[in-house]
Amino acid sequence: MSNLKKTMEVDLNGLTLKNPIITASGTYGFGREYAELIDLNELGGIAVKGLTKEERKGNEGRRLVETPMGLINSVGLQNPGVKSFIENEIPFLRQFDLKIIANINGNTIEEYCEMARILDQEDVDSIELNISCPNVKNGGLAFGTDSEMVARVVTCVRAATGKHLIVKLSPNVTDIKPIALAAEKSGADCLSLVNTFSGMAIDIHNRKPFLKRGIGGVSGPAIKPMALKMTYDAVKSVNIPVIGMGGISTYEDAIEFILAGAHAVAIGTANFYNPEAPLTIKKGIESYMNQYNIQDINELIGNLDT
Amino acid sequence: MFLGVVKVICSKALSEDIFEVRVERPKELAHIQPGQFFMLTANAYLLKRPISVSDFTSTQIVFTIREVGEGTKSLIDLPEIQIMGPLGHGFEVTKAHNVLLIGGGIGVAPLLPIAKKCKENQSKIYSTLGFRGEPVMEEVFDSISDFLGIVSETSNKYENGYVTSLADLVLRLNEIEMIYACGPKKMMAEVAKLSEKYEVPAQLLLEEKMACGIGACLGCTCKTKEGAFGFKHSKVCKDGPMFWASEVIFDV
Numbered sequence: 001m002s003n004l005k006k007t008m009e010v011d012l013n014g015l016t017l018k019n020p021i022i023t024a025s026g027t028y029g030f031g032r033e034y035a036e037l038i039d040l041n042e043l044g045g046i047a048v049k050g051l052t053k054e055e056r057k058g059n060e061g062r063r064l065v066e067t068p069m070g071l072i073n074s075v076g077l078q079n080p081g082v083k084s085f086i087e088n089e090i091p092f093l094r095q096f097d098l099k100i101i102a103n104i105n106g107n108t109i110e111e112y113c114e115m116a117r118i119l120d121q122e123d124v125d126s127i128e129l130n131i132s133c134p135n136v137k138n139g140g141l142a143f144g145t146d147s148e149m150v151a152r153v154v155t156c157v158r159a160a161t162g163k164h165l166i167v168k169l170s171p172n173v174t175d176i177k178p179i180a181l182a183a184e185k186s187g188a189d190c191l192s193l194v195n196t197f198s199g200m201a202i203d204i205h206n207r208k209p210f211l212k213r214g215i216g217g218v219s220g221p222a223i224k225p226m227a228l229k230m231t232y233d234a235v236k237s238v239n240i241p242v243i244g245m246g247g248i249s250t251y252e253d254a255i256e257f258i259l260a261g262a263h264a265v266a267i268g269t270a271n272f273y274n275p276e277a278p279l280t281i282k283k284g285i286e287s288y289m290n291q292y293n294i295q296d297i298n299e300l301i302g303n304l305d306t
Numbered sequence: 307m308f309l310g311v312v313k314v315i316c317s318k319a320l321s322e323d324i325f326e327v328r329v330e331r332p333k334e335l336a337h338i339q340p341g342q343f344f345m346l347t348a349n350a351y352l353l354k355r356p357i358s359v360s361d362f363t364s365t366q367i368v369f370t371i372r373e374v375g376e377g378t379k380s381l382i383d384l385p386e387i388q389i390m391g392p393l394g395h396g397f398e399v400t401k402a403h404n405v406l407l408i409g410g411g412i413g414v415a416p417l418l419p420i421a422k423k424c425k426e427n428q429s430k431i432y433s434t435l436g437f438r439g440e441p442v443m444e445e446v447f448d449s450i451s452d453f454l455g456i457v458s459e460t461s462n463k464y465e466n467g468y469v470t471s472l473a474d475l476v477l478r479l480n481e482i483e484m485i486y487a488c489g490p491k492k493m494m495a496e497v498a499k500l501s502e503k504y505e506v507p508a509q510l511l512l513e514e515k516m517a518c519g520i521g522a523c524l525g526c527t528c529k530t531k532e533g534a535f536g537f538k539h540s541k542v543c544k545d546g547p548m549f550w551a552s553e554v555i556f557d558v
Contacts, residue, residue: 064525
């Protein structure tokens with residue numbers, strides 16, 4: 001048995017990853033910074049920094065607040081714009097054996113579609129539709145918290161591109177199931193969740209929120225139990241694969257998401273405090289598979305004894 | 307870039323809330339530029355803490371740290387510590403005849419390596435340091451400076467006042483060619499004004515809350531005068547921490 005080659009390859013309904021480890025959008029730039037620290041060839045995929053049609057300068061004022069086991073951010077999608085991504089970042093990332101997932105954001109449905117049309121012609125492996133950013137005034141979260149809006153934007157983007165399409169969902173909803181279902185019915189190939197939870201922190205000495213916009217997005221281990229539950233709920237309500245994320249920082253966390261039914265996992269905030277996290281998580285999954293004599297990671301997906 | 311655990315040689319208090327951590331410098335570590343920093347793994351909450359290098363030799367690195375919360379507090383008295391770096395763009399070394407250092411509080415610490423470098427280059431060093439209470443690193447700055455002025459907001463052993471007033475005086479009376487500064491944001495905004503007033507270029511070492519320290523999280527930005535919007539959010543960790551006074555926009 002042990003002579004058989006173990007496989008970590010997963011199929012996300014048209015996007016094949018050599019292993020289930022993705023780095024989450026907004027935590028990994030375009031891979032350049034981390035390439036100095038780890039071998040990017042070890043990753044299954046990278047979801048790049050959230051892109052907008054034009055360059056975006058991001059939010060003013062303080063952008064980070066550390067909380068117990070968590071981080072609140074208010075970056076506001078600062079990015080060089082989709083054109084610069086195509087010219088400068090795709091060629092860089094293509095040097096590595098990993099799947100490129102372009103995370104896109106728009107102020108309007110038309111903007112989402114336009115970006116999808118542009119990227120349809122480019123060398124990216126998948127498009128991740130971000131309808132869940134809590135840190136921008138227009139778009140983002142507004143599209144991701146209402147099933148009808150989700151259906152409209154996903155339908156429109158689906159018509160604009162033949163690329164593999166991931167829809168990234170927000171946890172800031174009462175019930176994730178109708179949202180997940182709306183995305184699936186409208187043509188998503190895959191779902192990813194969760195984006196950050198809306199949260200805030202107040203400076204009691206100045207009696208003001210630390211962040212200029214008042215609120216930000218909470219990530220890190222603090223959100224893991226809720227993220228896991230929402231991933232589990234989403235998996236149960238759709239027939240397309242799900243990428244699970246939210247506070248994953250150890251291999252045990254990753255296995256939990258996989259057992260809950262996630263086909264792949266994304267590592268986010270952990271990259272900040274442990275740049276080697278994706279590698280140690282991957283190694284940990286391998287040793288877990290050895291320990292339980294599992295040849296194919298697909299045997300683990302959703303294999304929860306309830 | 308080095309990422310790994312190093313041995314702590316000694317850890318000692320310099321004042322009530324400022325302490326020095328001296329670590330072994332790994333052989334494989336790249337060249338350190340004055341003004342660069344490391345991310346130090348704290349044993350509290352999650353994130354690493356960005357700490358400037360306050361001195362280094364071929365075998366040692368010194369971090370001078372102000373205890374501001376649980377994170378920095380957890381860096382005291384460790385037998386070993388995980389460090390990542392050196393990071394960012396530090397000070398540009400000049401061969402100017404006369405350089406002025408302006409330091410505020412814990413901001414004096416990262417000025418020492420550039421002072422040493424300037425000394426090597428035969429520059430005359432004017433040091434102006436300001437503190438809220440009692441000073442730190444007075445002796446070492448005294449030994450390296452041709453002129454040393456220390457002010458304190460509260461201590462009765464020193465002249466009371468702001469360091470930028472003292473720096474103003476030095477600039478008025480001497481042919482300073484380069485300013486190196488590090489300190490609180492308000493002080494830095496004043497230094498930028500002095501740089502403009504006396505037409506002396508100033509290199510400012512900025513500080514900001516950071517999550518990753520390497521340019522990925524975009525959490526530590528400052529406003530600089532360039533780009534498509536009339537200003538740009540530059541990354542303090544990667545584009546800086548050294549910025550020219552003429553390029554920074556201060557919102558204070």
